[in-house]
Amino acid sequence: MPPPAKLSFALIGILVTSASLSSPAWATHAHVHGKAKLDVAVDGQILSVHLDSPLESLLGFEHTPNNAAQVQQAREMVAKLRNGSALFALPAAAACQLEQVSIETDALAPSLLDGGTQPPPPPPTGAKKEASKHDDLDADYIFRCAHPSALTGMEIQLFQYFPRLHQLKIQVAGPHGQNAATLSPAKTRLNW
Ligand SMILES: [Zn+2]
Known part of the structure; x- marks a missing residue:
């Protein structure tokens, strides 16, 4: 040399x-497995929620699926994540509608993430097996609320749907300013 x-x-x-x-x-x-971050913003009628989680804590693994069973697991995770009205229970009086969901992670093909009915992508041919890599998942939710004055908080159900999660660090930018909260399976109510 x-x-x-x-x-x-x-x-x-x-x-x-x-x-x-x-x-x-x-x-x-x-990231730390089991710990995710949530940003919540209320701006007029619009409630935006951004989840940033280790993929492992939602899916049980954090690499590109290498077999049909893992593709199916990923599909089930996406279906749960897209159901934003179940994950974030909002006061009925606020009359909120989920308008938009987008999910992003490097480990999963876009065709899996859009929740459509396209056939699953073929498992990769062993070229991309990165068991030691930590992947995150980002999910964005936009709700529109007809009566935002009734929107004073929400019940966060993520822990029920994703039992590997045990802590959510939350930042809220609400009508009364900013606040922070840490939720857990024993404490799922967020107020602002
Ligand atoms: Zn990880």
Whole structure:
């Protein structure tokens, strides 16, 4: 190996080492299994909810499905996630309608995520098996509420549908300003 190549390898080694030393331990992991984040915003009639979760905590694994059973598991997860009116129980008096759901994760094909009736994509041919990679899933929900003055909170049912989840860190931007909350299976009510 010629000296320049050796030098750059050594340099990369130093950079990687110093990067990992200077970062706090949590920064080296993309996420913590069981812990998800939720951003809630109320703006007039529009309620937006953004979920950012480890894919593992919703699906049980966090790689591209490699067989038919895993594709089916992914389909079931998507069906549950798309049912935003069940995941976020809003006061009936607010008369909210779920207008839009979008789901994104690198591990699953768009044809799986759109919840349509297209046939499942063929499992990948073993080329992309990244068992050690941590994948996240992002889900966005838009509700329109006819009577937003009645929209003072919601019951979060994510823990029932996704039992691997055990903590939700929530940020709310509501009509009375911002607040934060941490919910768990024992505490599922969010008020603002
Ligand atoms: Zn993970």
